[in-house]
Amino acid sequence: MTTAGRVVPLAQAGPDCGGKAAALAVLLRAGLPVPDGFVVTDPSTDEAAVRAALARLRPGPYAIRSSGLGEDGAAASFAGQLETVLGVRDPDEVLAAIRRCAASGDAPRARAYRERLGLGDRTAVPVLVQELVAADRAGVLFTRDPRDGGDRIVINAAWGLGESVVSGAVVPDEITVWREGGARVAFGDKRTRLDPGPDGPIRSDVPEPARFHVCLGPEEILPLAALGWRCEELFGRPQDVEWAVCDGRFWLLQSRPITTPLAPAPGSAPDAVRPSAPERPDPESLLVVGVASSPGQARGPVRLVRSVDEFSRVRPGDVLVCRTTDPAWTPLFRVAAAVVTETGGLLSHAAIVAREYRIPAVVGATGALSRLIDGAYVVVDGALGTVTLTRSPS
Template sequence: MVLLINLADAEAATSGGKAAVLARLLQAGLPIPPGFVIPTSAYEQADGDISADLVDEITQALLQIGDGYLAVRSSATSEDTAHATAAGQHDTFLGVRGPDEVADAVRRCWASLWSERAVAYRRRQGNAQSPTIAVLVQRLVDADVAGVMFTGDDTRLEASWGLGESVVSGHVTPDSWVVSGGAVTHRALGTKKTRIDRTVTREVEPADRDRLCLTDDEVTRLVQLGRQIADLLGGPQDIEWAISGSRIWILQSRPVTSALPAAHTVAVKESKALRGTPGSPGLATGPTRVVRGPADFPRVRPGDILVCRTTDPAWTPLFGVVAAVVTETGGLLSHAAIVAREQGLPAVLAIPDVTTALHDGAHVEVDGSTGRVTRLGC
């Protein structure tokens, strides 16, 4: 019989990298939502399905963490390592409730280990090891505000209303802050038109769109936690967090695998240039390919400049083909930015209406260090 593992007891070999790191943070007294792990052995024994005994174990474990909505997330042995994040390559399910829904989410997490995008990602990373996967089940934090934090010499934060999924997916352009020497040195208002609560996406109230979603005091508290986590784990961290009421929760921490572009970069003003957020450093030129969804994927050719509203994990194979990425929405810690940096691709984010401003085949230069996209030959 498979025995589930209390999150506080998780180790990388049995519970994958994501759960093992959360266990270390929980043991250190940091605010981690309660949960448990379905270990790698359950996946290896299951042959794709879940036994009645495992469902019974899940039922009993749910009683321990209390009734309510849950987050069911992959914790594969090949993700959240010092060399590759595997950001978004395996599935996460939010707003899950009850043993049957948890069991279904576990099956789908297992299956995502062998999705086309996950296999292609491991191939590009040169990972020849046979991966295995655990599944992390935690109480879902009904966040008022959530986001990401990137620790280092300066701490960079991005946040929006509701669950952090809207930030990491790039569906909004989040508010952002830079903290240096304990002081907030930069604040920027994003474009927060929608928010995600559990499984529902809804419009943000107009008044909330036009104000920062964090106070300076909340930013300072987050930065203090971020530094504590970085010290504990021995290096800069990419941290997901949520605030519910006045309480901060840490949802994930993984090593920084690639540096962000320098803060406060100012793009040169040119009539031919479009300006956005520097997302991944570097310079590339090529023809634009405006992609509005998976149906357009076959049109993408090697060396194209990918122009789109945003990306999600299903788009990851395109990052092995294109020369650069340009998006209408998103922040430094969105899927598009993280994968572009890992692949060494220049990326510029959050250029409003860029999918209509640039027509298919336009020749452009993308400067991911300054956030500038310049039309060439016109």
């Protein structure tokens, strides 16, 4: 059901409010914990209507996020391609953020993404305004393992706002939960955290003991997994869920279909989670190990890229190596043979887009920029999470 007019309460959002808002409305109507909010279906909406809707929410900060008509759908996630503005408080700032998010559908990176995936030129971007959850821990959950389609929950978690996980700013904890019972935890190096500040999010260092301390307690893992399974049940397909914890309470911030094939890529290990020993590379040629994030193998010259000023150095067939990526880097994924990042996790935007583009990716590869030599030929195995030295073509 949709509401006539330009401002729609989140619980009443329908398809014309975009994929993100429509899905959250389903969760709200099912009684699941979703922050309150509303949808602005067009940037030309009367400002008085937006201010009135804002007054019905709790005082800020707010999260302003795109909810594009082609976003968060079964065909494409648009992970990180459209704008999000976190931590705005003043109504004038909210209105400016709405205009910014609405315009992001026409940004070059969004157009390049649609072109790569063969999508139509659908640029209408409704905008979702919600109360911002001041998370002490947050992250992303997949109800299937994206590496091999295994029927198990995979959780990436970090301290503070979930933007640290989705943007790949940290190496998050990775927690795997099996339906038949049992869980496995891999600790991540969570060096920084993002928290709401008076003028927007503030990034700070995480104290040494907490960097390698798992974010979720044993008593929290199964309840979070249960929320993921409930989302999958409601939508009838595997889900990509963003979540947060504030004062001991879980919140759901997004639920969208997993857009990448849930099966091993040709030539990858039969079980990307537990590859057999003979498939591991020769230790003498092994240069970097990270998180296996997008299956398949690729061979090519290393191209070290430390900033947007060096984008022009990347040529078709290069192996892109960088500290992390943000949406501005997406056009490089169109030409790179593989992607290697020093930070990030399996469920970060970079990993999701690499899987959608069908290119191997290894993220969370600590020291990649210092251990790999520009121009050296390497093999990237996105199923094993390895980068190995190889001979250059003669």
